[in-house]
Structures are given as structure tokens and as C-alpha cells.
Amino acid sequence: xxxxxxxxxxxxxLALPCNAADTNGARDAFFANLGKLCGAVxxxxxxxxxDGGEAFAGKKLVATISACNAGEIRIPFAVGEDTSRTWIVxxxxxxxxxxxxxxxxxxTPDAQTMYGGAAGSNGSAxxxxxxxxxxxxxxxxxxxxxxxxxxxxxxxLKLSYALDRDGKPRFRAELVQTRVPNR
Numbered sequence: 001x002x003x004x005x006x007x008x009x010x011x012x013x014l015a016l017p018c019n020a021a022d023t024n025g026a027r028d029a030f031f032a033n034l035g036k037l038c039g040a041v042x043x044x045x046x047x048x049x050x051d052g053g054e055a056f057a058g059k060k061l062v063a064t065i066s067a068c069n070a071g072e073i074r075i076p077f078a079v080g081e082d083t084s085r086t087w088i089v090x091x092x093x094x095x096x097x098x099x100x101x102x103x104x105x106x107x108t109p110d111a112q113t114m115y116g117g118a119a120g121s122n123g124s125a126x127x128x129x130x131x132x133x134x135x136x137x138x139x140x141x142x143x144x145x146x147x148x149x150x151x152x153x154x155x156x157l158k159l160s161y162a163l164d165r166d167g168k169p170r171f172r173a174e175l176v177q178t179r180v181p182n183r
Contacts, residue, residue, distance in 0.1 A: 027095045029125035031073070033152060034089060038068035039182030042159040044175030054171065055079075061173050063087075063159055065181070077161075084110065087161075089150070095119050098130040098148055115139050116148065127151035156181075 042063045046056040059080035067074035075087040086101040096119040102110035115136040119128045129149045137144035142165070149162040156177065163171040 023121045023123070024095060026123050026125055027119055027128065030119075030123060030128045031089065031091055031096060033125055033156070034065065034073050035068045037065045037152065037156050037181045038073070039179070040065050040156070040177050041179035042175035043178045044159075044173060046171065047174045048162075048169055048172040056171070056173070061175060063161070063175055087150070088116075092118075096128060096130070097133075098128075098150060112140060115143065117146070120147075126154055 042065075044061050046054055046059070046061065051057075056079050060078075062078040064076050065073065066076060071091045073089045075089070076083065077085040077087055079085065084103050084105070086103075088097075088099045088101055090097045090099070097116060098119070099114050099116035102113040104110060115132075117130040117133040117136060120131050123129060127149060128151075129147050132143055132146040136146065145166050147164045149160075149164070151160045151162075152158070158177070159175045161171075161173045161175075162169065
């Protein structure tokens with residue numbers, strides 16, 4: 001019995017690094033794929049909810065993958081004429097994070113800024129889901145269950161951004177590439 005228990009514990013311990021490596025491999029691949037698109041511009045619209053009452057409804061959405069380096073990719077996100085938002089994907093020792101940097105027209109931080117979370121374990125080379133962190137839950141209590149998903153089509157021509165809250169879809173934007181990345 002002791003030998004069997006030891007074998008199970010050992011097998012479990014050996015399996016963990018492989019799963020962690022697979023997860024980090026997908027995160028690294030996603031970050032690399034996003035980085036290859038540096039300079040690309042995507043335009044589109046809010047596709048959900050489609051009731052017309054959503055703040056982004058009817059406005060042109062533009063995301064520009066810019067300011068790319070080995071540890072961070074910044075994606076300014078314009079909603080109509082409002083250029084106050086930037087998504088920041090950062091490489092950390094434990095994986096990836098997504099933060100939402102909101103600024104006033106004069107460049108000063110908004111009261112609700114730098115919220116976001118860490119990539120979960122179910123991502124891939126073309127999509128990562130970021131679960132709200134403790135900072136976000138404290139800053140915006142209603143956002144404590146938020147999961148943001150950022151994805152790029154395999155050919156890099158489409159970019160999507162989605163928000164789920166309490167396990168239900170809350171917002172989704174679909175954008176298509178209008179300017180190719182810097183090569």
C-alpha cells in the first residue's frame with residue numbers, strides 16, 4: 001500500500017511540471033504571436049450585446065498593437081474619438097497579465113485604471129483569458145468575477161476582445177486588420 005501511494009504521489013509530482021510548461025508554452029506563444037503583429041491596426045465594432053444600449057454601440061473601435069518589447073505589448077484602444085484606453089499585456093515570471101490603462105485627455109490616470117488580471121491555464125497560442133485579480137476586485141467590486149479574453153485569428157487578420165462577468169458574456173468586440181504590422 002505504501003509503495004502504491006508513493007508511486008501515485010510521484011507520478012502526480014512528475015505530471016505537474018509538464019502541465020505548467022504546456023501552460024507557459026501557450027502563454028509564450030500567444031505573446032510571441034501578438035508581438036509579430038506589432039504596428040498592425042484593427043478596426044471593428046461591438047458585436048455583443050447588440051441591444052444598442054451598450055456604451056460602445058455604433059462607435060468605430062480601433063486597436064493598434066504598438067510599443068512591443070520582450071516584456072510588454074501596449075494596445076491603444078479607441079472608442080470613436082475617445083482614445084483614453086490602452087490594453088497592456090505583460091510577461092511576468094508566472095505567465096501573462098492584461099491591464100486596462102485608462103487616462104484623462106491630459107494624460108493623468110483615471111480613478112479606475114490598471115485593472116485586469118492574470119492569464120488562466122486554458123489559453124492557447126491564439127487566445128488567452130485573463131481572470132480578475134485582487135486589485136481589480138478591490139477597485140471595482142462588481143468586476144471581481146471578470147474574465148477578459150483576447151484572441152487573434154491564426155492568420156493575424158482578426159482580433160477579438162471579450163468580457164465575461166459572473167460566467168456570462170457581457171461585451172465582445174470584433175476587429176479586422178486594416179494596416180499590416182511593421183516587418
